[in-house]
Structures are given as structure tokens and as C-alpha cells.
Amino acid sequence: MFSQTVEYALRAVVSLADQAPQPQTTKQIARITRVPLAYLSKVLQGLVRHGIVASQRGVGGGVRLNRSPEDLTLLEVVDAVEPIQRIRHCPLGLAAHGVRLCPLHKRLDDALASIEEAFRCTTLADLLAEPTESVPLCEFPTLRQTGRAVRGTSR
């Protein structure tokens, strides 16, 4: 339902938010988030273009959040890589459709709207604040204690 690209972008910014305001290299993010390195770099390029993250070339460079995690919402990230296509007029392209959607497409669009809304209401900080109590989480929210060698031999 959500595209791979969106999924990857979200993983990346969560990882970055967890380390904010410190930068991470694309390679590090790829390893942590389990995203194919080459593809992740493309996704990150898109996020750079949209001002979600900022990149720094060269030795010691990398990518960092360009916004504070309290301020950056999931919706902004999603919109940057692949905006949710709301249904604005009848997809049948009927002449007599006017602006109003038929009941079917109204429901479909309502569903899309509710997703947008949920994403609009969730910041990266929200995600990072939550996990502290629940134990078995995906890696990145618990990153802080996996002090496993930023410059380790890990591949």
C-alpha cells in the first residue's frame, strides 16, 4: 500500500532524527535501515531537494536532518518523495461530474484524507518519544545504546 520508496524515506529520516542533529553517512543509514545503499542515495537526494535533509560532501560529510524532529511531520516526508494522490475529481472523467465525487470515490478519498491527517499529526519526535517503554522494537528507535562502532569494521 505504501511504496517502497516511501517506506525507505521514512526509515531514513527516523534514523537521522534519532541521531539529530548529528549527520550520518548514507552507508551508515543503509546498514541500519536495511535499505539498498544505491537506492537509498537516490531517495535521500530527493529529500535534499525538498529541504527535508541537508547533505555535506567529502570526508566527514554525510546527511543530517534539516529540521528539528519536533517540527518535521511524516506527511512532509511522504509528500517530498511521493505525495499522496488525493482524488479531486471523478476518475471516470465524465463530463457531467462537476466537482462533487460520487459516493464510491468520496469514500476512497476520505480514506486517503484520514491517512494524510494521521501523517500530518505525527512528528518524528513523536515516534522517538514513544518507544522508551516497549521493549521489542525495530532497531533504530533504540539505536542510542547499540554503540556498535560508527567506524566499525562492520562491512
Place this chain on the structure above:
Amino acid sequence: MFSQTVEYALRAVVSLADQAPQPQTTKQIARITRVPLAYLSKVLQGLVRHGIVASQRGVGGGVRLNRSPEDLTLLEVVDAVEPIQRIRHCPLGLAAHGVRLCPLHKRLDDALASIEEAFRCTTLADLLAEPTESVPLCEFPTLRQTGRAVRGTSR
């Protein structure tokens, strides 16, 4: 966000529900719903296999709803052609993830759940009951009055 296949399947069943319990030929449905005929026939085949609709070959045959519109929900139709993939465990496939989702994927899955729920709560009859007051609708809910030649020269 919703695949073409899902969109097409929903259009088809709405058209069928509007005429229920009468059958329509695939060609008629294709014309009304503006779905490519050859592809629609594939989609309908899937719906037949799942018992959503029933088909009758030969002259005078066609496709009809196999369920009453009051009883058939959008979710059942969607599940028949392309079930919503809920997120059941951490997509990173981490060893230590347990059953619990990380906050990110929990939110994503919640969004999917809310869509499922909305679809589960909407029957085809609900869709057909609604339009009567609002004027500019997509064609099919208003079909009844477009008595335009079931056997017309229309194409």
C-alpha cells in the same frame, strides 16, 4: 495509493449492484465504468473465483452480483482482488524485534487498519443509498435514469 485493479473492481461491483440482481455483460460494464474491456474481464474472473460475483456464459449471459448489496462490503471486494497488506512484523526482519512493531511501523499499520475498517463498514447498498440527493455524481449511481439502450448502437 489504491491500485488500478482495486479501483476497477470497485467500479464494476458498484455498477453491478446498481442493476442487481440483473446481470450485465462485461462489455456493458466496461463501457459504463470506462475500464479497458480485456483487463476488466480479468478482474471479473478474480471476483468470480472469490464468489463475489457469478458469471453465465453464452447468449444472454453476463455477470451478476452473487451477494446482496446490503451484505457485500467494500473490504470483501478489495480483499478478493488485492488484499490490504497489513504490517504484521517489523519489515527490517530484525532478530530482536519480537511481535511488537516499532513506533514508525505501528503508525503505518494503524493507517492501514483504519482503511480496512472504513471499507469493512461500507456496503454497496450504502453507496447506492447516498447519492439520491447530490446531483453531480459519477455516472453509475445515477444509472437508472440513463435508460440509454442496453442494446443500443452505442459503439
Place this chain on the structure above:
DNA sequence: GGTAAATTGGATTTCAATATCCAATTTGAG
């Protein structure tokens, strides 16, 4: 200044969803 670390951008490949085409089969009606 040279070198290695890092992102950038373009070209290309892979793959599944979408769509099309056609032959086979079923079936009602004359």
C-alpha cells in the same frame, strides 16, 4: 597538493502491475 571519503547524477537493468490479443469453450435462440 594528493588521497581517500563522501555525495551527485546519468545510464542501465530488473521486475511486477497493467494491459492487450487470441483461441477455446459454453450456451441460448432460430
Place this chain on the structure above:
DNA sequence: CTCAAATTGGATATTGAAATCCAATTTACC
């Protein structure tokens, strides 16, 4: 029985998302 209407199923084509590869560029550090 024959014919035309209709679905069925298999094979194939098309398209865009996902992924990969590689050369070019930037930049910190010795």
C-alpha cells in the same frame, strides 16, 4: 444443428517503480 453472444484462459506486450552501476565532483585531512 448452426450461429452468434458471451466468458475463460493462456500467451504476450507495455509501462513505471525499484534497484544497480559507474563516472564525476566535492571536501577534509595528512
